[in-house]
Amino acid sequence: MPKLIITNRSGEKSEIEFDSNLTLMETLRDNGFDIEASCGGCCACATCHVYIDDKWRNNLNKMDEDEEAMLDQAFDVTEKSRLSCQISLSDDLDGLEVEIAPE
Amino acid sequence: MIEKTDVVIIGAGPVGLFAVFELGLLNIHCQLIDNLDKVGGQCAELYPEKPIYDIPSRPLVTGQELTDELIKQINPFKPKFHLNQQVDKIIKTEFGWIVETSIGTKVEAKCIVVAAGAGSFVPRKLPIENIEKYENKKVFYAIRNKSQFTGKDLLIAGGGDSALDWTNELSKDCNVTLIHRRKEFRAAPDSVSKMHELEKIGKVKFIKGQIKEILETKGKKIKLKYENEENKSQIEVDYLLPFFGLKMELGPIADWGLNLHENLIKVDTEKFETSTPSIFAIGDINWYPGKLKLILSGFHESALMAQGVFKYCFPDKKNIFRYTTSSKDLHKKLGV
Ligand SMILES: Cc1cc2nc3c(=O)[nH]c(=O)nc-3n(C[C@H](O)[C@H](O)[C@H](O)COP(=O)(O)OP(=O)(O)OC[C@H]3O[C@@H](n4cnc5c(N)ncnc54)[C@H](O)[C@@H]3O)c2cc1C
Numbered sequence A: 001m002p003k004l005i006i007t008n009r010s011g012e013k014s015e016i017e018f019d020s021n022l023t024l025m026e027t028l029r030d031n032g033f034d035i036e037a038s039c040g041g042c043c044a045c046a047t048c049h050v051y052i053d054d055k056w057r058n059n060l061n062k063m064d065e066d067e068e069a070m071l072d073q074a075f076d077v078t079e080k081s082r083l084s085c086q087i088s089l090s091d092d093l094d095g096l097e098v099e100i101a102p103e
Numbered sequence B: 001m002i003e004k005t006d007v008v009i010i011g012a013g014p015v016g017l018f019a020v021f022e023l024g025l026l027n028i029h030c031q032l033i034d035n036l037d038k039v040g041g042q043c044a045e046l047y048p049e050k051p052i053y054d055i056p057s058r059p060l061v062t063g064q065e066l067t068d069e070l071i072k073q074i075n076p077f078k079p080k081f082h083l084n085q086q087v088d089k090i091i092k093t094e095f096g097w098i099v100e101t102s103i104g105t106k107v108e109a110k111c112i113v114v115a116a117g118a119g120s121f122v123p124r125k126l127p128i129e130n131i132e133k134y135e136n137k138k139v140f141y142a143i144r145n146k147s148q149f150t151g152k153d154l155l156i157a158g159g160g161d162s163a164l165d166w167t168n169e170l171s172k173d174c175n176v177t178l179i180h181r182r183k184e185f186r187a188a189p190d191s192v193s194k195m196h197e198l199e200k201i202g203k204v205k206f207i208k209g210q211i212k213e214i215l216e217t218k219g220k221k222i223k224l225k226y227e228n229e230e231n232k233s234q235i236e237v238d239y240l241l242p243f244f245g246l247k248m249e250l251g252p253i254a255d256w257g258l259n260l261h262e263n264l265i266k267v268d269t270e271k272f273e274t275s276t277p278s279i280f281a282i283g284d285i286n287w288y289p290g291k292l293k294l295i296l297s298g299f300h301e302s303a304l305m306a307q308g309v310f311k312y313c314f315p316d317k318k319n320i321f322r323y324t325t326s327s328k329d330l331h332k333k334l335g336v
């Protein structure tokens, strides 16, 4: 199984396996990471905010206008910011590094 | 003054709204209370334009359409709404319960139906240290009395409709600076162009950036540190008005002594009654084995809840089961 490398809010790194049928948000949530995702992945709450490192950003599906607009309701937004529910996983993302943004 | 009715419904989301219908068919009157400034709960606040595909017999309906049609459907029962207020307290009385809101409305009813979804919608607070110290003094998340800002220096933060509307409105009598993380806004195009016009004639100042810190100040002003990709800077103003949308918070419901299951209210699946007799819970807020947080589950729960409430409202009467299609009595109630 392909893996993700997750940094949680305390800065601890861990590796988790992922299923390419799920979104990044679902994978984080199902692995017990503290991510609120209160709208369940509908791009309507901005509580699934993560940072993706530069070297991976171009490998992901592009951010659409809806996601960019929703990020306006998040805090500490940087050029690394994404909403994890809008990221579809695929096997070629094996090794993707994700950091969970502060609350 | 204390208003009196049969049932108080806490939450005017789709499930609270439909409960009015099911209760109304049984001659039970309702008043609804919601913290939002409108009815429709999550459907109206979070996704008014988005499609829902799993409402039986509606292949596609948007969140707002569903809300509008529910209002049409319950209109014959003339429900009374108390919006813009949160239910803070519930008090047991001989008659039933008194429900008290954040702005002092009191309604007495025989039963309470909690249809509070994922909790009440409250403004998203800026996650910066010590901000609590300034809230409702120097930092306001909602504006109740705009005259307090007349002639003052304001910093408005955010890029949505509230941020832009208040920027445009308050710039008439105040010195407004708008701060937003990017140059684009997701507000109505009209308000965005209005803001740009005001910026051109110097009535509004725009800063691209995000607020990072509140710095201690001696005087009456507050000093804020902000930054963008290029630089870091500070601004001193009289008031900060952040508008970052709303989030849902369980709020006071946790203190009402109801048995909970991970922040959800435990109910039986016969009447959807809670551990406290005459308090019912329906929709996203309740929990029972197999619960699915779907609108359609909430509609089903409403119908069974109404049967349970009937016994409190009319202890000596027997409820006769009838279809809306054929019952003359129900037709009269529906005005058809
Ligand atoms: C983006 C998105 C898409 C969705 N898509 C679907 C779908 O396709 N199909 C489906 O079935 N479901 C869908 N859902 C879920 C659906 O919206 C919820 O199941 C539904 O809104 C629950 O209705 P409710 O009336 O129980 O609660 P809510 O809609 O959450 O309404 C509860 C109301 O209670 C108020 N409230 C809470 N506490 C208090 C208090 N103490 N005082 C005053 N007011 C209070 C709140 O302000 C709120 O307005 C979706 C949800 C989201 C966010």
Ligand code: FES
Pocket: A025, A037, A038, A039, A040, A041, A042, A043, A044, A045, A046, A047, A048, A070, A083, A084, A085, A086
């Ligand atoms: S889960 Fe709500 S925006 Fe991603």
